[in-house]
Amino acid sequence: MSDERENSGYHPEQVESKWRERWKQRGTNAPDLDRPGSEPFYNLMMFPYPSAEGLHVGNMFAFTGSDVFGRYQRLRGKTVFEPIGYDAFGIHSENFAIKMGIHPGELIPRNIANFRRQLERVGGMFDWRHTVDTTDPSYYKWTQWLFLQLYKAGKAYKKKAAVNWCPTDKTVLANEQVEGGLCERCKTPVEQRVLEQWFFKITDYAGRLLDNIDGLDWSDSTRGAQRNWIGRSEGAEVDFPSPAGTLRVYTTRPDTIFGATFMVLAPEHPFIDALTTPVQRGAVDAYRAEALKTDLVARRTGEKSKTGVFTGGFAINPATGTPIPVWIADYVLMEYGTGAIMAVPGHDERDFAFATKFALPIIRVIAAPGESASTPLTEAHHGHGVLVNSGPFDGVSTAEAPRKVTSWLKAKGAGEGKTLYRLHDWCISRQRYWGPPIPIIYCEACGPQPVPEQDLPVVLPPIEDFRPDDSGVSPLARHREWYHVACPKCGKQGRRETDVSDTFLDSAWYFLRYPSTEFTDRPFDKERTKRWLPVATYIGGNEHAVLHLLYARFITMVLKDLGHLEFEEPFLRFRAHGMIVKDGAKMSKSRGNVVIPDEYINKWGADTFRTYLMFLGPLGDGGDFRDDSVSGPRRFLERMWLLVGDAGDVSVGPGVPPGLLAKWHRAKQRATEGMESLRYNTAIAALMELLNAVKDEGAHPRALVDEMIVMLAPFAPHFAEECWERMGHATSVFDARWPAFDPALLIESTVEIVIQVNGKVRSKLTVARDADEATVLAAALVDGATKKFLAGREPKKRIYVPGRLVNLVV
RNA sequence: GCUCGGGUGGCGAAAUUGGCAGACGCAGCGGACUUAAAAUCCGCAGGGGCUCACGCCCCGUGGGGGUUCGAUCCCCUCCCCGAGCACCA
DSSP states (O other), X not given: OOOOOOTTOXXXXXXXXXXHHHHHHHTTTOOOSSSOSSOEEEEEEOOOOOOTTOOOHHHHHHHHHHHHHHHHHHHTTOEEEOOOOBOOOSHHHHHHHHHHTOOHHHHHHHHHHHHHHHHHHTTOOOOTTSOOBTTSHHHHHHHHHHHHHHHHTTOEEEEEEEEEEETTTTEEEOGGGEETTEETTTOXXXXXXXXXXXXXXXXXXXXXXXXXXXXXXXXXXXXXXXXXHHOEEEEEEEEEEETTEEEEEEESOGGGGGGOOEEEEOTTOTTHHHHOOHHHHHHHHHHHHHHHHSOHHHHHHSOOOOOOEEEEEEEEXXXXXXXXXXXXXXXXOTXXXXXXXXXXXXXXXHHHHHHHHHTOOOOXXXXXXXXXXXXXXXXXXXXXXXXXXXXXXXXXXXXTHHHHHHHHHHHTTSEEEEEEEOOOOEEOEEOSSSSOBOOEEEETTTEEEEOOGGXXXXXXXXXXXXXXXXXXXXXXXXXXXXXXEEOTTTOSEEEEOOOEEOHXXXXXXXXXXXXXXXXXXXXXXXXXXXXXXXXXXXXXXGGGTTHHHHHHHHHHHHHHHTTSOSOSOSBSEEXXXXXXXXXXXXXXXXXXXOOOHHHHHHHHOHHHHHHHHHHSSOGGGOEEEOGGGTHHHHHHHHHHHHHHHHHTSTTOOSOOOHHHHXXXXXXXXXXXXXXXXXXXXXXXXXXXXXXXXXXXXXXXXXXXXXHHHXXXXXXXXXXXXXXXXXXXXXXXXXXXXXXXOOGGGSSOSEEEEEEEETTEEEEEEEEEXXXXXXXXXXXXXXXXXXXXXXXXXXXXXXXXXXXXXXXXXX
């Protein structure tokens, strides 16, 4: 099956196994991290979850895309550190183990061995001395250490909270892992449960996480997703006196307060009982019971028509001094702001819908140009304008009204400006088996105690029955010898925390570990970290644009504040790769359109496969996998192989035809631009064009062939090494330098000028590169084809773009 | 609904970001080599029309409008696809 194309003498499997072996012997891909010979460049790709199926084409695409960049940087003279590892803890692995009836502790090492084989085969420039496996105690020892640092700094805390519970996975999910009310993993509707959970105070960092985004070299979409997730709102908290006490609301539009005609509380709001009048008691209780029965998620995803009930109570609008009715409704959420709002039906859609349904008064307080205080409102109006019906603020523009009203309210002691974030604290507890145990010991006398650092790691005990159950308690609680442990403070019997931590914690710091894997007494060495971090370029999937990147940034920030790091942003440059689809659809086992990369590598070779994947389109776009297109890149390599054979021949002349010289330099320029912008498809196209030009010109100077091999090396590394050797070089092609282009040589000595008449191309002229305007125009006017279209008319206007075109307007 | 991407031949795509639209590659067609096929090499190739022919004309980057000597690129408007967020006050 492998090789029908015998003519060229190129045999991928021989070339690739030879160079895999050679690289290992020479240590080609293992830079000296303490004495890098040149500028260090940390090239990171998102580490894979080692599934039983092995690497799929999407992984290959992503890793190759990143590897090509690393190899390019190396050719630019950097010392490149390119590690890879395995993100092997977590529900994903555990569920698969349950399904197969195999213990994850047995399954995962098998999968990892298979992944490693595949990763080596595809030709990644990986430094295998520095790899991580998050399930290895020598790794998760430091994940636990990390937890302790946050705990000691008061950034980790335990609280009873209504949390998202997945009844299928039988565990708590972070808010981020719930999509539209469903578990993102198994699509089961999520329930609310009140459990004691560990949280990280990521909300303390919301402002910094948001502000720093501006300075990051990340793609706009990723930055947007992060901003969106953190969700900053600028507004004010305002106090409304009521019989039950001061009702505080949050609003982003304090300037509309004169139009607040009623208030709405979340059904969980603590003031409801005190505000409810005897007459309304029955209705209120019924509504609350109904609302609380429907869990938070269902409330969010349910239909949007408004429901609610009047408490019978009133509060005073501090701006107008008028009593306004207080309602409860489930469209107000207890977890955001204060769980209470002032309703301004004239200028908020939801309040408008509510007021319309329950016949509550609607007052206009903003008038756009052409409107007045009495123009009727047929819908909520949230445009700009000036304030009306707003007492002392009538006529103030909406641009400055929020600020003015806020300070007026503040002076009255009725409120203050307030910035709010939508980000919630990060719940890291998981009631599961396959994760790092959270290093806490509970003692009757001393309370929760951190496990002393010298006792780390708290090793995950190998228990037979690792299945989760409905109790809300981790299976670890069933392992009695492990569970009971002496209190580190008083020595009396205590018990271990049985929750394990979220997989996202494992991956929130792995990039810090890579350069320091040989240090067993510290998570990351100061010197190594200083030399290699932050990460120069990080390439990964957009599915991690929010969670993983946000958590990694947060952990880095905390470690900086605690004095362990000198930087607070871990990834200077991040680019998301696209997705590989097959026949327009996402690959999945159920669709039966999964591409197994091993088969393609067997058939075409890793070099062809890599080149094909990168030729598909820009890295960020992904692409549609088509079997029949792989032959193009393979043919290109074959022709290149033959060219190298010719160039090795003594008959190769030194002369470079002038036409070829410009094309040569142009190809170098385009290849360089393609590499820098991760549009590798254009870089490969430039090399193909150059090869075509070489054929057409019938000249193949040695220097040109050498440079082509270097430029091809990131895509087809084994192939390039072999060609390089055949050209007589004794060292690795990756010790060569990426070729420079000479801008002066980009332009050919003559240029073709397009002649347009009235903007339409009518003729072409070949003139000297440095011909001046008068000469070109004169030549254009006597040109036969041009004359025909001018039809004797005198041009009214003559446009000349040097080196490009002439446009004659008649 | 809001935010961010996109929309170019049969297909993947390119276009020095206002200057010859479709480079490069796949698939296709014609030819050479071959007993034949595969592989390889040479040539053609956006669509439509006129011409015996060399050639020539018109249309064309989701639709419509605008700016400009000139628009795939800038502006307005609408449609469609993808991703994220979504009763966040």
